[in-house]
Amino acid sequence: MSLASLVRKLEQFVRLSPVDHAILNRASTERIRHFGPRVDIVREGEKPRDVHLILSGWAYRYKQLEDGRRQVVSFFLPGDICDVNVFILREMDHSIGTITAVSVADLSREFFDRVAAEHPRIVTAFWWETLVNAAIQREWTMSLGQRTALERMAHLLCEIWLRLRLAGLIQGDSCDFPLTQGDLADATGLSKVHVNRTLQELRADGLIVLKGKTLAVPNLDRLKRAGLFNPNYLHMDHEGRQLDAVTTPPDAAAG
Amino acid sequence: MSLASLVRKLEQFVRLSPVDHAILNRASTERIRHFGPRVDIVREGEKPRDVHLILSGWAYRYKQLEDGRRQVVSFFLPGDICDVNVFILREMDHSIGTITAVSVADLSREFFDRVAAEHPRIVTAFWWETLVNAAIQREWTMSLGQRTALERMAHLLCEIWLRLRLAGLIQGDSCDFPLTQGDLADATGLSKVHVNRTLQELRADGLIVLKGKTLAVPNLDRLKRAGLFNPNYLHMDHEGRQLDAVTTPPDAAAG
DNA sequence: TGTGCAATGTAACATACGTTATTGAAATCA
């Protein structure tokens, strides 16, 4: 519905000027598309055109092997950008599909060119987004390589929780949670059956309350401990810190 | 001992002007450091300063859990850059260690600022490097989540092989290969014992000849098949394609 | 307001991979 989540997230990290706000606002209201749940937005092999900004809804990035084995490699939540500058590459190496109904703003190459030339604070913010996404992907590598099923699941839930919180999507101690056990299986590299067992165990330990499409976490610290979760890789620790742009911004006066 | 590998790699993708070459050349000869094998260059928790360009030798990026479990999340080969613009982040979320003796050029924040302002072709090349590294990390997620031990190992060897080839480090059908079975275990999420079993199997199938610190691959296509290896994620398919910079380069006349 | 299909839950059984232990071969170094 809005780009509030994106701006909220980026501003955690970089102070954006009114001009920056206007730029982002315009870009994210110009070309909007709506998708139903469980459809592909982008398919592996396609030529990348626009960069997608998730305005509302959940989506994921996934890859498939020839024989059908499938791995979810990232989740996209409101405010997330699917690969700044992808259009530099000749073809997509993965697909992007929706989980819920999703609204997307298409950001053009020209938009990024203009930003690169004129709005260094936004450039910094986009680099931050890119670096954090890379860090998340590394942490998934860690999870899949070293964490047990229980730790992996707890860790994933913590990550999603904190990202939702940053986007302003946690109410009290609960949130919308549209992922099926099948989705969780594809993301954790576990079988559906074992995902079920693992969720039962988390429930039995009182770490989560997951019912229907709602997740509640009564005690985040306990869930973190169960997942050996160290939030440093999300680089959210910037409260109060107002970082300057990479280069001197031409519109500095406006800030 | 030179930046040949980096330039060779970047030029696969973006045509760099003589000015660009000069810029990269100066940056990579100004501040060089040498490290012995098996030492840390950067530690998790530190404040990132410079960006590191590997001039020679092999290194890896790794993360550790409180209890010591360790995951190698990337390998760095000559010509690789460890995280363009990391200094945007407040602290490192991983460590970087050497495998062999390594020479590193430290690239300063000021260097990246200058490049951002004045050398758009290099900016594009750095974005390409960043996007490919992200794609590699996703593929590792895929490997750890879905591939069997044998597939995983074959896949990793294919990837390293192609990256070495791009850097100009394959001689005939063999290359230097300084990774121990312990390194491979930490990278694939397997135990050392099972890495050994898996290598034996690859040997028995005639897919690799691995002896001492030398790896030979008699038939790359067969190894690729064994690893369900699809090279698209490396985005090397740019032969002859001379992409323009993201924005109009100020030094276009020089190219 | 059923009816059908997807999602969840559980049980029984199978296996790929981990663990521990031991040995020999190579490097590394005094």
Place this chain on the structure above:
DNA sequence: TGATTTCAATAACGTATGTTACATTGCACA
């Protein structure tokens, strides 16, 4: 050149997780 350590190889055994199968619940839509 022997002493010391690291690395590779292999065996015996254990287990976390996968597979198959089927029952149950819940929700979309007729």
